[in-house]
Amino acid sequence: MKSFAVVSLLALASYVSAQANGGPPFDPAGVPNVGNGQGKQFIGGQCLSAADCGSGCCAGPSGICSGVGAQTQAGKTGCGFGGGAAPAAPGAPAAAAPPPPPPAAAAPPNVGGPPFDPAGVPNVGNGAGRQFIGGQCLSAADCGSGCCAGPSGICSGVGAQTQAGKTGCGFVSGGAPAAAAPPPPPPAAAPAAPKAAGPNVGGPPFDPAGVPNVGNGAGKQFIGGQCLSAADCGSGCCAGPSGICSGVGAQTQAGKTGCGFVAKRFVRRGRVL
Structure with missing residues (x-):
């Protein structure tokens, strides 16, 4: 004592x-x-x-x-x-x-672009696809969105990869293995007015807060919100079976069937409108 x-x-x-x-x-x-x-x-x-x-x-x-x-x-x-x-x-x-x-967690400094979210430090450089948007990354393998944006390496939504000083997906640190950047979202023309949200027929439930972003093709829908095509999603991934915006690294989790969902109302004569 x-x-x-x-x-x-x-x-x-x-x-x-x-x-x-x-x-x-x-x-x-x-x-x-x-x-x-x-x-x-x-x-x-x-x-x-x-x-x-x-x-x-x-x-x-x-x-x-x-x-x-x-x-x-x-x-x-x-x-x-x-x-x-x-x-x-x-x-x-x-x-x-x-x-x-471990050496992988010793992240290099930020030399441009938005600041890193310090809460993401445990996910830097482990290649497990668990880093959230705003957290630091050493390659695309770290990011749930599949996009590690330059100039410093920060996980980003595909649709926002050149905003706020970012220089696009594809950043790879000198100490990290190269990882391919996700493909760009397929071209899709924005409809004149937002489409009414359809029912969920599989996969995780939609976040009702995302209803205003459904079908406008503006790339503003957040992960968990409903989408009619990849053009709605900030992440660039509209996952089946019902159409829900998803991180690329999580596109087959929780009942999702992968990116590439396009609502039937968008398909006419064999092309996406």
Whole structure:
């Protein structure tokens, strides 16, 4: 009990003195996790070394737990503050530092285009197709939408691949395997007025919030909204069997039968209208 009280007092004193050294402010709720080397400190809480942080990154200049992809943002000076292990409390064994993150997760910096969503750091470079739109990617294999857009590598809807400073699908980092960009959506002329949504006859249910985007061919329908052809979808993929906008990497999940759905009302004399 006496050792715990000593560690708590040392952590509180360090919290007061280090806060003035630079970087973002500490979250005061993390004070109990400072300096115990148990890897329980959350991002935004103070740390004395990487051994405190669940993320494995204790960033300078003051010592704050950080996501690896955000280690130099908001005044932070990168991981490595305090060395690999926290000082041991009197009478307690020193805690070993957690292993560094795998090389694939060490994402390169953003050099153009929109900023990355830091919540996507766990999905960078694993090639599992789980990265959401706005998260960083090293190739198209990371993205649920199938589109990793330049110049920095950010998952994008196919229909928005050249917006907000993006330079189009096909980005591949120097350390990532090449992956083919998804095919562009088939040409389709926008009808004069939005079509009424039809019934769902298979696959996941439609999101009713997407009704205004059905059949207008403007590429504004979000994933989960109904579509009459790929021209409706921001992702460029209208999946069967009922016509629902889908990420390319998820086009056969949850009962979907793949991209390429075109409503019968759009087919006349063997061509898509």
